[in-house]
Amino acid sequence: MTNTTLSQRIANTLSEEILKGDLKPGDRLDEQSLADRFQVSRSPIRDALRELALTRLIEQRPRRGFAVAQIETTTLRNLYEALSELEGLCARYCALRADTVQREHIRLIHTRGQDAIKQHDMTAYAEANRALHQAIYDACHNDALRDIALDVRNRLSMFHAQFLFSEERVVQSQDEHREIVECILNNDGDGASEAMKKHVAKTALNIISHIGSKTGEPATGAD
Amino acid sequence: MTNTTLSQRIANTLSEEILKGDLKPGDRLDEQSLADRFQVSRSPIRDALRELALTRLIEQRPRRGFAVAQIETTTLRNLYEALSELEGLCARYCALRADTVQREHIRLIHTRGQDAIKQHDMTAYAEANRALHQAIYDACHNDALRDIALDVRNRLSMFHAQFLFSEERVVQSQDEHREIVECILNNDGDGASEAMKKHVAKTALNIISHIGSKTGEPATGAD
DNA sequence: CTTCGATATAATGTCGACAAAAAAGATAGA
DNA sequence: TCTATCTTTTTTGTCGACATTATATCGAAG
Numbered sequence: 001m002t003n004t005t006l007s008q009r010i011a012n013t014l015s016e017e018i019l020k021g022d023l024k025p026g027d028r029l030d031e032q033s034l035a036d037r038f039q040v041s042r043s044p045i046r047d048a049l050r051e052l053a054l055t056r057l058i059e060q061r062p063r064r065g066f067a068v069a070q071i072e073t074t075t076l077r078n079l080y081e082a083l084s085e086l087e088g089l090c091a092r093y094c095a096l097r098a099d100t101v102q103r104e105h106i107r108l109i110h111t112r113g114q115d116a117i118k119q120h121d122m123t124a125y126a127e128a129n130r131a132l133h134q135a136i137y138d139a140c141h142n143d144a145l146r147d148i149a150l151d152v153r154n155r156l157s158m159f160h161a162q163f164l165f166s167e168e169r170v171v172q173s174q175d176e177h178r179e180i181v182e183c184i185l186n187n188d189g190d191g192a193s194e195a196m197k198k199h200v201a202k203t204a205l206n207i208i209s210h211i212g213s214k215t216g217e218p219a220t221g222a223d
Numbered sequence: 224m225t226n227t228t229l230s231q232r233i234a235n236t237l238s239e240e241i242l243k244g245d246l247k248p249g250d251r252l253d254e255q256s257l258a259d260r261f262q263v264s265r266s267p268i269r270d271a272l273r274e275l276a277l278t279r280l281i282e283q284r285p286r287r288g289f290a291v292a293q294i295e296t297t298t299l300r301n302l303y304e305a306l307s308e309l310e311g312l313c314a315r316y317c318a319l320r321a322d323t324v325q326r327e328h329i330r331l332i333h334t335r336g337q338d339a340i341k342q343h344d345m346t347a348y349a350e351a352n353r354a355l356h357q358a359i360y361d362a363c364h365n366d367a368l369r370d371i372a373l374d375v376r377n378r379l380s381m382f383h384a385q386f387l388f389s390e391e392r393v394v395q396s397q398d399e400h401r402e403i404v405e406c407i408l409n410n411d412g413d414g415a416s417e418a419m420k421k422h423v424a425k426t427a428l429n430i431i432s433h434i435g436s437k438t439g440e441p442a443t444g445a446d
Numbered sequence: 447c448t449t450c451g452a453t454a455t456a457a458t459g460t461c462g463a464c465a466a467a468a469a470a471g472a473t474a475g476a
Numbered sequence: 477t478c479t480a481t482c483t484t485t486t487t488t489g490t491c492g493a494c495a496t497t498a499t500a501t502c503g504a505a506g
Binding site for chain 4: 447448449450451452453454455456457458459460461462463464465466467468469470471472473474475476
């Protein structure tokens with residue numbers, strides 16, 4: 001795709017590396033080094049960094065350059081609390097507003113997660129998990145709310161990728177998903193909201209408790 | 224303030240002009256024109272525009288430049304629905320967590336609004352209104368949530384500035400504020416949340432109904 | 447040995463120019 | 477007259493160099 005601009009491609013590459021964990025929180029992003037590495041001038045690098053700053057994956061301090069966003073435990077807790085509420089809202093609106101196609105879509109994705117667990121395919125489960133949350137965002141019929149929730153989730157995804165989750169947690173996660181999906185299919189807004197809030201809160205606890213054991217192993221991303 | 228960087232000052236200037244209404248939604252921001260106007264090269268202009276894009280006040284389409292963010296009615300409704308929920312959350316957490324100093328601060332600001340109304344000083348009321356909402360954000364004890372709510376509010380502020388509000392609405396607004404503040408002072412999380420959600424929803428209705436009558440008159444910003 | 451300050455180094459901020467792409471305008475054909 | 481295509485013009489994207497500021501290094505004083 002030569003249609004896209006140079007700085008965009010660079011931004012995408014860097015974004016993936018941050019999400020993948022190649023670039024860790026706190027790592028400084030030197031303009032000249034990046035320019036050398038991508039064999040371009042500093043201009044598209046600057047644009048790419050500003051572009052990335054939009055996603056909050058990196059931060060800029062004037063005259064001090066860019067660095068991969070560093071999040072302390074307190075902020076992490078706050079972000080998860082916010083995410084819990086935001087996803088709760090999405091789930092509520094989803095339960096009240098989703099159309100038949102969207103409900104069926106959600107039901108199918110949930111089944112996909114069930115199958116993944118039966119086959120002990122954690123990669124497939126991670127994908128089903130991501131898809132389920134996404135489907136609920138999409139079905140809340142409020143793009144602004146969806147974008148906000150997605151934004152917070154993306155900011156946290158770099159931590160999801162850093163930690164390993166037990167199969168035990170995955171099974172529990174699927175169970176929580178079941179309750180959420182049931183509420184949604186039953187048009188139970190309050191129930192869906194509560195179930196989702198609890199689900200995200202448990203995920204947060206799980207991830208925050210893992211902080212410190214920074215193994216570089218691949219994560220399933222089960223929440 | 225020569226301490227600050229050139230692009231930052233330009234970003235601030237443009238930001239004010241957008242918020243003030245000098246630059247209207249849809250207006251294109253030509254790099255060269257801005258460079259000529261500020262008597263600088265295009266580099267700091269580009270940086271300033273990217274900086275502004277961070278706040279969503281302006282939007283970028285690759286190879287098509289920047290333009291003041293244009294928000295259609297549907298999006299506006301979604302944003303207000305999201306803001307209503309977000310401020311409701313802030314109010315709830317504020318009622319449950321605010322310390323004595325913060326509660327006293329909120330009480331005083333509310334009184335300031337009351338005084339402003341007595342003296343028919345709409346400018347003062349607008350300021351008190353802004354301060355009250357800000358104080359509630361600050362006292363929710365979750366910086367992430369505060370930032371998210373503030374972000375949405377800022378995105379909407381350009382519309383607040385576009386429309387004129389009746390003194391009748393201002394009085395009603397203050398009445399709604401009173402209920403919110405009472406709930407907060409009584410540690411009533413549910414009450415504060417509900418009152419705030421209703422308050423923001425009424426504001427939204429008021430503003431959305433004003434769309435179309437684009438008078439350039441100064442607004443009180445009463446919500 | 448530690449700490450403060452001056453110098454040296456390296457990074458970001460800014461500049462003007464050229465390249466590439468999109469938008470505007472002109473021309474030819476129907 | 478309208479449309480489609482080509483040309484011109486404008487605008488964004490990229491480049492390399494210089495200016496300015498922050499950081500690191502080194503030396504001197506306490």
